[in-house]
Each structure stands twice: as structure tokens, then as C-alpha cells.
Amino acid sequence: MNCRSEVLEVTVEARQVEEAMLALLHTILLHRSSGKFHYKKEGTYSIGTVGTLDIDCDFIDFTFVRVSSEELDRVIRKAVSEFKDALSSDGMGQISLEFYQKKKSRWPFSDECIPWEVWSIKVNVVNLANEQERQICREKVGEKLGEKVINVVEVINRHEYLPKMPTQSDVDNVFDTSLKDVQPYLYKITYQITDSLGTSVSTTMRRLIKDTLAL
Amino acid sequence: MDSGLSPQDKKDLDKFIKFFALKTVQVIVQARLGEKIGTRSSSSPTGSDWFNLAIKDIPEVTHEAKKALAGQLPGIGRSMCVEISLKTSEDIKVSYTVYNRLSVLLKSLLAITRVTPAYKLSRKQGHDYVILYRIYFGEVQLNGLGEGFQMVRVGVVGTPVGTVTLTCAYRTNLAFMSNRQFERSAPIMGIIVDHFVDPPGGGPRPVNMGHPCNYRAPDEDDGGQYAGVQDSQEVCTTSFSTSPPSQVLHAGKDHGGVVPVPGQPPHGADAHPTAENAANTPVVNLNWKYHKVYLDWRRSASPSDPVVSLNAFTRKIGAFVNKPNAPVTASSLDLPFAAFAPRGLDLEENDPMVQPPDSPTCPSPLQASLHSQGSEGSGQQDDFVMVDFRPAFSKDDLLPMDLGTFYREFQNPPQLASLSLHISAQSMADDLDSLPEKLAVYEKNIDEFDAFVDMLQ
Numbered sequence: 115m116n117c118r119s120e121v122l123e124v125t126v127e128a129r130q131v132e133e134a135m136l137a138l139l140h141t142i143l144l145h146r147s148s149g150k151f152h153y154k155k156e157g158t159y160s161i162g163t164v165g166t167l168d169i170d171c172d173f174i175d176f177t178f179v180r181v182s183s184e185e186l187d188r189v190i191r192k193a194v195s196e197f198k199d200a201l202s203s204d205g206m207g208q209i210s211l212e213f214y215q216k217k218k219s220r221w222p223f224s225d226e227c228i229p230w231e232v233w234s235i236k237v238n239v240v241n242l243a244n245e246q247e248r249q250i251c252r253e254k255v256g257e258k259l260g261e262k263v264i265n266v267v268e269v270i271n272r273h274e275y276l277p278k279m280p281t282q283s284d285v286d287n288v289f290d291t292s293l294k295d296v297q298p299y300l301y302k303i304t305y306q307i308t309d310s311l312g313t314s315v316s317t318t319m320r321r322l323i324k325d326t327l328a329l
Numbered sequence: 330m331d332s333g334l335s336p337q338d339k340k341d342l343d344k345f346i347k348f349f350a351l352k353t354v355q356v357i358v359q360a361r362l363g364e365k366i367g368t369r370s371s372s373s374p375t376g377s378d379w380f381n382l383a384i385k386d387i388p389e390v391t392h393e394a395k396k397a398l399a400g401q402l403p404g405i406g407r408s409m410c411v412e413i414s415l416k417t418s419e420d421i422k423v424s425y426t427v428y429n430r431l432s433v434l435l436k437s438l439l440a441i442t443r444v445t446p447a448y449k450l451s452r453k454q455g456h457d458y459v460i461l462y463r464i465y466f467g468e469v470q471l472n473g474l475g476e477g478f479q480m481v482r483v484g485v486v487g488t489p490v491g492t493v494t495l496t497c498a499y500r501t502n503l504a505f506m507s508n509r510q511f512e513r514s515a516p517i518m519g520i521i522v523d524h525f526v527d528p529p530g531g532g533p534r535p536v537n538m539g540h541p542c543n544y545r546a547p548d549e550d551d552g553g554q555y556a557g558v559q560d561s562q563e564v565c566t567t568s569f570s571t572s573p574p575s576q577v578l579h580a581g582k583d584h585g586g587v588v589p590v591p592g593q594p595p596h597g598a599d600a601h602p603t604a605e606n607a608a609n610t611p612v613v614n615l616n617w618k619y620h621k622v623y624l625d626w627r628r629s630a631s632p633s634d635p636v637v638s639l640n641a642f643t644r645k646i647g648a649f650v651n652k653p654n655a656p657v658t659a660s661s662l663d664l665p666f667a668a669f670a671p672r673g674l675d676l677e678e679n680d681p682m683v684q685p686p687d688s689p690t691c692p693s694p695l696q697a698s699l700h701s702q703g704s705e706g707s708g709q710q711d712d713f714v715m716v717d718f719r720p721a722f723s724k725d726d727l728l729p730m731d732l733g734t735f736y737r738e739f740q741n742p743p744q745l746a747s748l749s750l751h752i753s754a755q756s757m758a759d760d761l762d763s764l765p766e767k768l769a770v771y772e773k774n775i776d777e778f779d780a781f782v783d784m785l786q
Contacts, residue, residue, distance in 0.1 A: 144439070149374065150373075162371055164381055164382050165367070165369040166439055181370060263441065264444060267481075268482065271483065271484030295369075295371065295372050296370050
């Protein structure tokens with residue numbers, strides 16, 4: 115299957131990394147989350163409702179919308195926090211949000227994870243010298259994030275492919291049903307860090323390669 | 330896909346479009362109320378949650394939207410438009426794939442309405458201005474958006490009878506508003522909102538005047554203000570089937586059982602012209618006299634006190650710069666005062682984001698120009714002033730090499746060789762030429778690379 119891959123690139127100050135990543139990841143997840151499915155008899159199902167929340171950023175002049183799910187927010191924040199800690203104060207890194215479907219394989223092979231949409235967010239971290247520049251950076255990064263949200267919306271509304279609505283037995287191969295209030299498509303978040311010399315040396319990168327080569 | 334829809338399907342589709350239109354209006358107006366919006370997710374659906382999204386229905390807005398719809402639906406040649414405008418205090422003269430795709434489109438609208446410049450304005454509304462909205466059908470009116478307005482296509486959903494296209498056109502030039510931080514106490518000068526005119530004698534609000542977006546939520550039980558709205562609110566109980574389309578199942582209830590139609594998008598997308606929907610347009614026509622006034626203010630700033638102003642508003646001046654002994658001429662003042670200018674008029678050479686400073690200590694252009702003029706000799710003293718150059722935190726200039734000397738010597742470094750155009754082109758050509766050699770080297774070392782890969786496993 116052809117997996118569509120989209121790349122977004124942002125340049126931010128160190129203290130803005132967390133909010134910028136949350137804004138973009140949550141914007142994507144807003145579009146890729148559904149209400150909880152409730153399967154009934156006769157093969158029909160009903161879908162729960164997704165609430166939304168406006169979130170103001172503290173270090174960026176920006177407001178974004180995320181789904182109303184504290185559980186999901188916790189998961190995303192944890193991943194972003196790890197990414198932010200791994201990034202040095204003036205390095206580069208990339209965080210990827212991949213939506214996939216599981217395909218059951220027979221023993222002894224493990225289940226295959228087939229990605230159908232991958233979003234990569236490249237981050238350049240800069241250091242600014244003084245408060246005036248930081249103030250300008252707040253506004254500029256806010257504008258940039260606005261442009262990225264528009265990009266995301268345009269890409270999402272262009273895409274034709276979405277996994278077929280699954281039957282009850284198959285729902286865990288398409289959706290993440292672990293949350294109480296919303297149901298995003300199955301996703302995973304990975305990241306890699308490029309140190310200042312331009313070489314990719316993180317262990318995460320090695321793990322990624324390992325996973326790809328493993329059966 | 331057959332071209333004829335069954336009457337039930339047509340009825341369902343019309344219902345989707347109607348509620349999509351109503352929900353679109355709610356999202357847009359709520360995004361301009363000036364407050365953050367929050368709704369809860371609920372794992373079991375309630376009656377009024379169309380498109381599986383918790384979007385509150387403000388009764389007044391629903392009333393207006395239904396009035397504007399007047400029993401018809403957006404259609405070809407009949408776009409539904411929601412217009413957002415700004416009113417100041419001084420002037421009053423503002424099918425199962427289709428359903429899911431409409432849901433995604435609404436989510437996109439939620440995201441986009443926080444991104445346009447009007448959102449920040451609407452969050453700050455109150456004393457000096459309020460934000461209005463207006464819903465109308467027919468031709469989209471874009472002439473109030475000013476020059477350089479942007480259009481964003483929020484999304485497109487094909488349906489069996491046509492394509493729903495959601496577009497947002499927004500004014501980008503809100504320079505007057507974004508610079509109010511420099512002028513907190515200044516009144517709003519010379520603004521003419523010539524789009525809306527108050528009838529003389531204070532008659533009823535004219536038809537093209539907007540409604541305020543400053544709705545304050547009443548208590549939850551208060552729905553009685555607009556009688557009939559609650560009654561006609563249709564219940565959305567949607568149920569989906571996972572069976573293929575040939576075995577259509579309806580939900581047991583009789584309101585809105587819906588059957589998704591998986592598969593290819595409807596052929597209507599290519600055959601029918603699009604039906605435009607909801608343009609989000611702030612329609613204030615700001616009088617440019619404001620900017621002239623602003624510029625006049627800048628030039629009349631007292632030339633005898635340049636240092637204080639410079640310290641307050643420029644980024645580049647060093648600390649503890651001596652006051653010049655004589656008044657500095659207007660020409661050398663122009664450069665630092667450019668920091669006052671509204672964003673649209675800002676000189677690009679002063680913007681550190683556009684052109685980063687050459688040296689880390691970032692000497693001010695004023696210093697640089699004053700100094701370099703000084704060093705060129707006394708013959709040009711008619712045009713500029715000599716100023717003692719004392720960089721911050723440096724001791725007196727007794728040692729052979731100190732901070733001041735350093736500044737002077739390294740003020741204008743020569744351009745880097747690698748940045749000059751013909752040399753970079755040359756190096757690219759060199760790179761390309763050396764490519765075959767590099768490839769040969771890599772092929773030779775292929776065993777090492779294989780060993781590396783093995784090591785990772």
C-alpha cells in the first residue's frame with residue numbers, strides 16, 4: 115500500500131518546542147479521532163461524540179484546538195516531553211506521528227503494522243539573544259504555526275484514503291480503543307534527534323531501524 | 330454508483346446539509362465570541378450531537394441561521410455566507426462517507442477559525458470594539474477584505490448531488506490592530522466603517538448590519554427565549570451499518586437512521602459545479618488615514634532626546650551609549666525610529682528575523698553609522714556628528730587591543746567567499762563531478778556497511 119507521508123518544518127526557541135509540537139500533533143489527531151464506537155446487534159454501531167477544547171499557548175501567540183480527552187492529552191504530552199528533553203538547546207530533531215493498521219498474521223509471525231499516513235514534524239531549535247527578539251519570535255512562530263495548521267487541513271481534506279470502517283472483531287486493528295472518551299486511529303509517535311554535528315546518533319534511530327528489519 | 334437517489338437517501342442528504350450548514354454557522358460564530366470554547370467528549374451519543382462532534386447550539390445563532398436559510402438549502406448558485414465584521418464604539422454606521430467527511434470538514438473548520446488573524450482580535454474585544462457576524466445567501470462579497478486577502482480552502486466533500494466546498498477568505502492586513510501595543514492610550518483615529526451605515530434617527534438596525542458575537546451563555550435550562558427553536562430541533566440519532574451497501578439496514582428509531590455508503594466518492598464531484606459554502610470574512614474597511622496620523626506622530630518625536638527613545642524601542646543600541654553633544658540630525662534618527670512603524674511598513678533591514686546581525690554583540694546601526702562617518706575625516710561634518718564611541722562594560726582605551734578597537738576593526742567584515750553566488754555554483758558543479766568517485770568508494774566499503782547493519786540487529 116502506498117503510505118502518504120507529509121513533512122512539516124518549524125523553527126522555534128527551546129521553550130516553544132513543547133507547545134509547537136502539541137499544537138501540530140493535536141491538530142492532526144483532532145481530524146483522525148472519532149467518537150467511541152458502540153456495536154449493537156444486527157451489525158450496526160453508533161458513534162460517541164468528540165468534544166473540543168481551545169488551548170492557548172504560553173510561549174507562542176497561538177491558540178489551537180484539541181479533542182476533549184485528558185487521557186489522550188497525557189499520552190501526547192509525555193511523548194512530546196521526551197522529545198523535548200532529548201533535543202539540545204540548539205539542535206535539530208524530528209517527531210513523527212504515524213497512523214497504521216494491524217494485519218493479523220499466523221503464528222509464528224507477529225502482526226504486521228502497515229502505515230497508511232505518516233506526519234513528520236522537523237524542528238530546528240534556535241537561541242535568541244534578547245527579550246525584543248524573543249517577543250518577535252513569539253508572534254512569528256504563532257504565524258508559522260497558523261500556516262502549518264492550514265497545511266494540515268489542506269492535506270487532510272485532499273486525502274482519499276481512510277481505513278474501511280471495521281467490524282466489531284476488527285476494530286482494534288484500525289482504532290485505538292484504549293481511551294475512555296475518544297477513539298483515534300491506531301497511531302505511534304517516534305522521534306529522532308540530529309546533534310549539532312549533523313549526524314543522527316540517537317538510540318531511537320537505531321530502534322527504528324531494528325523494528326523495520328525485524329520480522 | 331446510480332445517479333438516482335432513493336427518496337430516503339435524498340431526504341437524509343438534505344438533512345445532513347441542513348445541519349452541516351447550521352453547525353458551520355455555530356462553529357464560526359462561537360470562534361468569534363472572544364472566549365475559549367470547551368465541550369466534553371462523551372462515549373455515548375446524546376440526541377443533538379450531529380457529526381459526532383460536541384458543538385453547542387447557541388439559540389440566537391440557530392434562530393438567525395434558520396431565518397437566513399428560510400427553508401432552503403445552500404445549493405448551486407446559492408452559497409451560504411457567514412460574514413464577520415468589526416464594529417467600533419465610536420462609529421455605528423458589521424451518506425456513511427459523506428457524513429464522516431462532513432465531520433472531518435467541521436473539525437478542519439474548528440482548527441482554521443483559531444488561526445485567522447480575526448481570532449486574536451475577537452479574543453480581545455470589549456472596550457474599543459466588538460465583533461459582529463452576518464449570514465447571507467447569494468454571491469460572496471469579498472470587496473471588504475482589503476488588499477492581499479487570503480483564501481483558504483478548508484475542504485471539499487463530494488455528495489451525490491454536488492460538492493460541498495468550504496472556503497474561508499480572510500483579511501490579512503490588520504496592521505492597525507496588531508500595533509496597538511505601541512499606542513495603548515491613543516484613540517482609534519480616523520476609522521471609517523463604511524460598510525455599515527446607521528440610519529438617521531436611530532431607526533431599526535439595517536438589514537446589512539451584523540449581530541454581535543458577544544453572546545453570554547444563559548443558564549443551561551434557559552431555552553425558552555426563542556420559542557419553537559427547541560421544538561424544531563431535530564434529534565440526531567445516527568446508527569451505522571458495517572454490512573455492504575446491498576443489504577441496507579435502518580436503525581430501529583425513525584429519526585435519522587443512517588446507512589454509510591463505503592466505496593468510491595460520488596461521481597457528482599466531477600459532473601456538477603460546486604456549491605460554495607460559508608466564507609469567513611471580516612469586513613471592516615479601515616481608513617488609511619490612521620496610518621498617516623501614526624507616521625506623523627513618529628516624525629514629530631523630539632530630536633533632543635534620542636537616547637531615551639532609542640533605548641526603549643530599538644533592539645540594537647548598546648547600553649550606556651553617550652548622549653551626543655549636539656542634536657542628532659533627522660536623517661540619522663530615521664533608522665532607529667523605524668522600529669515604531671507598523672508591521673506592514675517596517676523596514677526590512679531592521680528586522681533581525683529577516684537579516685540577522687553580523688556580529689554577536691550586535692552594535693547598533695546608529696553607532697556604526699556615526700562611527701564610520703566620524704572616521705572618514707572631518708570634511709563631512711556638515712552631515713553627521715562625532716560621537717565618542719564607548720562600548721558597554723569596557724574599560725578606558727589604554728590597552729593596545731580592547732573592546733572598542735575590536736568593534737572598530739571588525740565592524741564590516743568582508744563577505745564570505747562561500748556565500749558569493751558564482752563560487753557556490755562552482756562548488757555544486759565540483760560536487761557533482763566528484764560523485765562517481767564517492768560512489769566507487771562506497772561500493773568498495775560495502776562490507777563495512779553490512780557489518781554495521783548486522784551489529785544493529
